[in-house]
Amino acid sequence: MPELPEVEALRAFLDAHLVGKEIARVLPVAISVLKTYDPPLGTVEGAEVTAVGRHGKYLDLTTTGTAGDLHLLIHLARTGWLRWQDPLPSGPPKPGRGPLALRAALTGGDGFDLTEFGTTKRLSVHLVHDPHEVPGVARLGPDPLAEDFGPEEFAALLAGERRQIKGALRDQRLIAGIGNAYSDEILHAARMSPFKPTGNLTPEETAALYAAMRATLREAVERSRGLAAGKLKSEKKSGLRVHGRTGAPCPVCGDTVREVSFSDSSLQYCPTCQTGGRTLADRRLSRLLK
Known part of the structure; x- marks a missing residue:
């Protein structure tokens, strides 16, 4: 399971590769991955990624578009991972029994896939106005590396x-x-x-x-x-x-x-x-x- 060090490294990687870029489309492939419906996932299409944060094991992609600031929260669970692709494969992903759970495409042709292996599907994606709308984030204790956690x-x-x-x-x-x-x-x-x-x-x-x-x-x-x-x-x-x-x-x-x-x-x-x-x-x- 990705834990704080790996998620923090992913945050830094995405901060360098995502911030300032525009989202073309976010495509859920596995039916279980998307945990919210309002605002709809299509709301982030055309939005710019303005920040990448972390809450415990959650990645937080802040997007700014016509709907204002929205947060795409990603929890990789036990067997999930993020795979950067430049360029992304051409053509839409095909739903099936493979590990692909979600694809995020940028207007420049690059983007990332979320994958999850195994039969227990716990990888989750939330699109919210505030990260604390996600129950798992709202319940988190302090970050062990925070400066004010002595x-x-x-x-x-x-x-x-x-x-x-x-x-x-x-x-x-x-x-x-x-x-x-x-x-x-x-x-x-x-x-x-x-x-x-x-x-x-x-x-x-x-x-x-x-x-x-x-x-x-x-x-x-x-x-x-x-x-x-x-x-x-x-x-x-x-x-x-x-x-x-x-x-x-x-x-x-x-x-x-x-x-x-x-x-x-x-x-x-x-x-x-x-x-x-x-x-x-x-x-x-x-x-x-x-």
């Missing part, structure tokens, strides 16, 4: 939580933009078990977790800076230390990276770095092995 604000958020830290980091209502992959990376950097209760964090541990969160996300954003959209997925995979690396040696201590499987996802961690050498049990079967 260690005190982070500690205050966690103070009222009574759950495992892995789940807290992934909750978009608490902190926006962190998903399964970077929560694993943050906890590895903080040398903390993913199942540690937030209520058990000491002030020193909370400060260390905040520092690990900011450093991990900033490093990932810097690695992605300037890359073309098509190279971001491979860069993310190559930059991860524990997530998706089950069975590989930990780059810090050399221990074997382990995995905990759930019904629809998994997490990875290093026992030496994070759990005092203890192995975490498969959560489908039991809790922490003691």
Whole structure:
């Protein structure tokens, strides 16, 4: 799933390639992709893209046209991606069983496709007057890289939580933009078990977790800076230390990276770095092995 660093890199890429250009047409190909109907999607035809923003994992394309300012909000969900094309293929896209979900064509002949693989279709596009009309945006917590989100604000958020830290980091209502992959990376950097209760964090541990969160996300954003959209997925995979690396040696201590499987996802961690050498049990079967 694209998370904050990849979405931020996409935002920067689109800011360089879209702003100042005119939209010729936006064509939904998958019936499930468009989540709004008023204003109609055709309203943005002839409008100029004037800004590209980000809200957590949402991309926000601001357009200015005869209807005033409108926002095209894109959430890539678990298996979605944005593919820039210059030029776009000639002829209209054909609906079918392929991954193409939406095509946005510019008057200059270039544009982008939104694709989504798999049978579970969650990629979403909203056209709204205000981004906060989208429920997922309205519910977002603070951006973890925002200048005004300091260690005190982070500690205050966690103070009222009574759950495992892995789940807290992934909750978009608490902190926006962190998903399964970077929560694993943050906890590895903080040398903390993913199942540690937030209520058990000491002030020193909370400060260390905040520092690990900011450093991990900033490093990932810097690695992605300037890359073309098509190279971001491979860069993310190559930059991860524990997530998706089950069975590989930990780059810090050399221990074997382990995995905990759930019904629809998994997490990875290093026992030496994070759990005092203890192995975490498969959560489908039991809790922490003691």
